[in-house]
Amino acid sequence: MKVLLLNGSPNQNGCTYTALRIIADRLKENGVDSTLIQIGRKPIVGCLGCGACRKLGRCVYGDDGVNAARDELEASDGLIVGSAVHYASATGALTSFLDRLFFSRPNGCLRMKFGAAVVSCRRGGATATFDQLNKYFTISQMPVVSSCYWNMVHGFTPEDVLADKEGVRTMQVLADNMAYLVKMRAAYKEPLPDLPAPQVTNFVREDLLREREG
Numbered sequence: 590m591k592v593l594l595l596n597g598s599p600n601q602n603g604c605t606y607t608a609l610r611i612i613a614d615r616l617k618e619n620g621v622d623s624t625l626i627q628i629g630r631k632p633i634v635g636c637l638g639c640g641a642c643r644k645l646g647r648c649v650y651g652d653d654g655v656n657a658a659r660d661e662l663e664a665s666d667g668l669i670v671g672s673a674v675h676y677a678s679a680t681g682a683l684t685s686f687l688d689r690l691f692f693s694r695p696n697g698c699l700r701m702k703f704g705a706a707v708v709s710c711r712r713g714g715a716t717a718t719f720d721q722l723n724k725y726f727t728i729s730q731m732p733v734v735s736s737c738y739w740n741m742v743h744g745f746t747p748e749d750v751l752a753d754k755e756g757v758r759t760m761q762v763l764a765d766n767m768a769y770l771v772k773m774r775a776a777y778k779e780p781l782p783d784l785p786a787p788q789v790t791n792f793v794r795e796d797l798l799r800e801r802e803g
């Protein structure tokens with residue numbers, strides 16, 4: 590069993606990393622492996638919506654880590670996305686990264702992989718960022734793992750994060766719950782239920798347009 594940890598902060602060893610490290614250590618204590626991917630400081634281009642991934646099965650931008658993360662996610666039972674809070678949102682690079690990671694996946698491919706977001710801020714904007722990140726999971730049939738508080742730590746330095754005792758405990762409880770759920774899922778042998786046929790209904794109804802045009 591393995592959980593993928595994604596650090597969306599440009600700081601490799603900063604506050605978000607510190608929160609993810611706490612989680613990785615706790616997962617290990619629970620007998621669950623983890624892999625940490627750092628988005629780092631490279632420019633990450635946003636999704637073009639070109640749809641090439643639908644044919645290729647991968648994003649056309651091949652070398653900035655999105656496709657590698659996609660392969661890693663494929664082999665993982667859960668995903669924990671960490672972000673520093675930038676202007677009450679996820680970092681710009683992480684948003685671009687996740688847009689492409691999630692858009693380039695075939696439908697249903699993430700189904701029943703567990704997801705969780707953790708955010709690090711100095712002072713405010715944590716819950717807005719948390720809500721933003723959770724939306725990637727809830728459109729992808731990924732059950733969201735919760736903790737005993739919204740998954741946030743506060744700090745400007747890693748030392749601040751470690752001093753945020755409630756934040757540290759929130760990360761530990763999240764890791765415990767994630768470990769419990771991935772083990773439970775691995776033990777459950779029933780196949781996933783069949784899904785209804787796909788439907789794509791845009792909010793433009795052609796019959797009404799035709800009616801209006803006469």
Ligand SMILES: Cc1cc2nc3c(=O)[nH]c(=O)nc-3n(C[C@H](O)[C@H](O)[C@H](O)COP(=O)(O)O)c2cc1C
Pocket residue numbers: 598599600602603604605606672673674675676677678709710711712713714743744745746
């Ligand atoms: C561009 C930018 C915007 C930021 N915006 C916020 C913010 O809206 N709210 C906040 O509390 N902290 C904000 N911060 C501070 C960081 O979110 C905070 O220090 C975080 O813990 C840093 O995590 P890191 O070390 O993993 O990068 C901002 C920092 C930067 C560089």
